[in-house]
Amino acid sequence: MKKGNMMNRIHLSLIITLALLTIINLGCKENKNESTLEENKSIAYKGQLAPAEFFTGKAWVTGLVDNDSVFTTAAGSVFFEAGARSNWHSHPSGQISIVTEGVGYHQIKGEPIQIIQAGDVVKCPPNKVHWHGASKDSSMSHIYIVPNTENGIVNWMGPVTDEEYKSL
Amino acid sequence: MKKGNMMNRIHLSLIITLALLTIINLGCKENKNESTLEENKSIAYKGQLAPAEFFTGKAWVTGLVDNDSVFTTAAGSVFFEAGARSNWHSHPSGQISIVTEGVGYHQIKGEPIQIIQAGDVVKCPPNKVHWHGASKDSSMSHIYIVPNTENGIVNWMGPVTDEEYKSL
Numbered sequence: 035m036k037k038g039n040m041m042n043r044i045h046l047s048l049i050i051t052l053a054l055l056t057i058i059n060l061g062c063k064e065n066k067n068e069s070t071l072e073e074n075k076s077i078a079y080k081g082q083l084a085p086a087e088f089f090t091g092k093a094w095v096t097g098l099v100d101n102d103s104v105f106t107t108a109a110g111s112v113f114f115e116a117g118a119r120s121n122w123h124s125h126p127s128g129q130i131s132i133v134t135e136g137v138g139y140h141q142i143k144g145e146p147i148q149i150i151q152a153g154d155v156v157k158c159p160p161n162k163v164h165w166h167g168a169s170k171d172s173s174m175s176h177i178y179i180v181p182n183t184e185n186g187i188v189n190w191m192g193p194v195t196d197e198e199y200k201s202l
Numbered sequence: 203m204k205k206g207n208m209m210n211r212i213h214l215s216l217i218i219t220l221a222l223l224t225i226i227n228l229g230c231k232e233n234k235n236e237s238t239l240e241e242n243k244s245i246a247y248k249g250q251l252a253p254a255e256f257f258t259g260k261a262w263v264t265g266l267v268d269n270d271s272v273f274t275t276a277a278g279s280v281f282f283e284a285g286a287r288s289n290w291h292s293h294p295s296g297q298i299s300i301v302t303e304g305v306g307y308h309q310i311k312g313e314p315i316q317i318i319q320a321g322d323v324v325k326c327p328p329n330k331v332h333w334h335g336a337s338k339d340s341s342m343s344h345i346y347i348v349p350n351t352e353n354g355i356v357n358w359m360g361p362v363t364d365e366e367y368k369s370l
Contacts, residue, residue, distance in 0.1 A: 077302050077321050098323045099298055099347075105325065107275070107298065107349040130267055130275065132345065134245050134302075153245050155266045157273065177300065179267075179347060181275040 077134060078175070079111045088190050090199075091118030093167070101183045108180040108187055114138060119167025119199060122191040127182035128160040138174030139202065140166045141194075147202045150174070160185075165194045245302060246343070247279045256358050258367075259286025261335070269351045276348040276355055282306060287335020287367060290359040295350035296328040306342030307370065308334045309362075315370045318342070328353075333362045 081094035092115045099109035111134070112120075122143065131140070133154045140156050141147045143163040150156055150166070151174075158164045168174040180187055249262035260283045267277035279302070280288075290311065299308070301322045308324050309315045311331040318324055318334070319342075326332045336342040348355055 077300065079321065098300060099325070104327060105296055105298060105349050107347065109298065109300070109323075109347065128273055130273060130277065132245065132266060132277070153247065155277075157267070159272060177345070179275065179277065181273050181349060 077111065077177075079113065081111065081113060084112065088121045088123070089118060090121070090193050091115055091167075093118045093120070098177070101180075101187060103184075106181070106183050108183050109177060111175060111177050113175045114166075114168035114173060116168050116171055116173055117199075119194050120165050121193050122163050122165050124161050124163045124189050124191075125158065125180050125187065126160055126185040126189070127180065128162070129158045129164075130179040130181070131156040131158075131166060132177045132179070133174065134177055135173065135175035137169045137172040138167055138176070139169055139199075140164065141198075149202075150176075163191065167194070167199075170200075245279065245345075247281070249279065249281060252280065256289045256291070257286060258289070258361050259283055259335075261286045261288070266345070269348075269355060271352075274349070274351050276351050277345060279343060279345050281343045282334075282336035282341060284336050284339055284341055285367075287362050288333050289361050290331050290333050292329050292331045292357050292359075293326065293348050293355065294328060294353040294357070295348065296330070297326045297332075298347040298349070299324040299326075299334060300345045300347070301342065302345055303341065303343035305337045305340040306335055306344070307337055307367075308332065309366075317370075318344075331359065335362070335367075338368075 079096035081096035084093040084095045094113045096111045098111060099105065099107055101108040119139070131150075133150050133152050133156070135152050137149065137151045139147045140150050141164060142158060148156070149169070156166075166176065247264035249264035252261040252263045262281045264279045266279060267273065267275055269276040287307070299318075301318050301320050301324070303320050305317065305319045307315045308318050309332060310326060316324070317337070334344065
């Protein structure tokens with residue numbers, strides 16, 4: 035074999051390498067795009083920034099079911115950034131939470147903080163003072179359901195202090 | 203350069219190619235594993251096969267909130283395979299559906315079939331006869347909320363025929 039042929043073979047080998055790397059890299063990117071599409075077709079609601087008056091840190095709220103006299107139920111989705119949480123509050127007819135993403139905390143006054151994660155369902159009984167939010171290191175989203183709104187929806191109280199939040 | 207050296211270079215080039223392909227391939231697999239972990243930490247409930255008596259095709263039901271006298275609310279998640287749907291039915295106090303995955307259909311008797319997809323919220327008023335299910339080509343999951351269960355939960359009727367299902 036001539037030296038020129040050898041060099042051609044090396045070049046061909048490198049070109050094939052680069053071509054394969056490009057194809058495989060594109061393959062990886064395609065997978066990522068598919069995953070982004072899946073995320074878009076999800077219930078990862080964007081929502082409105084929650085009022086600083088009732089939340090510590092950043093949380094976004096999306097109303098899903100407006101209270102009315104037919105269903106007497108209010109529902110929505112809240113996304114809490116890591117570290118963000120609601121103020122202490124209560125609901126005259128209680129509240130049901132379905133955790134849809136991440137890891138968070140839920141605490142009824144006088145009880146230990148409970149760790150909650152995607153798939154969990156938490157019930158807070160009527161008039162029990164409580165708070166919920168993200169964990170220190172992870173965001174948390176939940177769908178809240180407030181039943182029997184003819185009795186009222188929510189009574190807001192003071193913020194969850196850093197000391198209370200870190201008492202886990 | 204000697205012929206032996208040239209051959210060594212070609213071999214080296216091929217070995218580097220294979221090594222790179224292996225590393226990149228592992229990278230792709232790692233991404234997939236991450237995505238599987240995310241799916242596990244999701245609200246993609248597995249559930250129990252829904253009774254054939256009330257469903258056409260395969261659907262899986264997960265109870266999330268059992269009816270009780272405090273919250274007077276029942277809630278759960280249903281996953282419908284493509285083509286699967288509930289029978290016609292009604293709820294004495296109506297029903298709220300939050301679509302959590304895929305594309306499906308919802309129809310109130312006498313009205314056109316409505317296409318629903320992840321993120322949508324659908325309300326069916328009290329005692330209105332309706333059905334819901336997956337679309338022909340995609341699965342659909344929804345969280346159902348039945349409020350004011352002191353009035354009853356559900357009244358089941360006959361199946362949605364293929365003719366009715368395909369009338370979109």
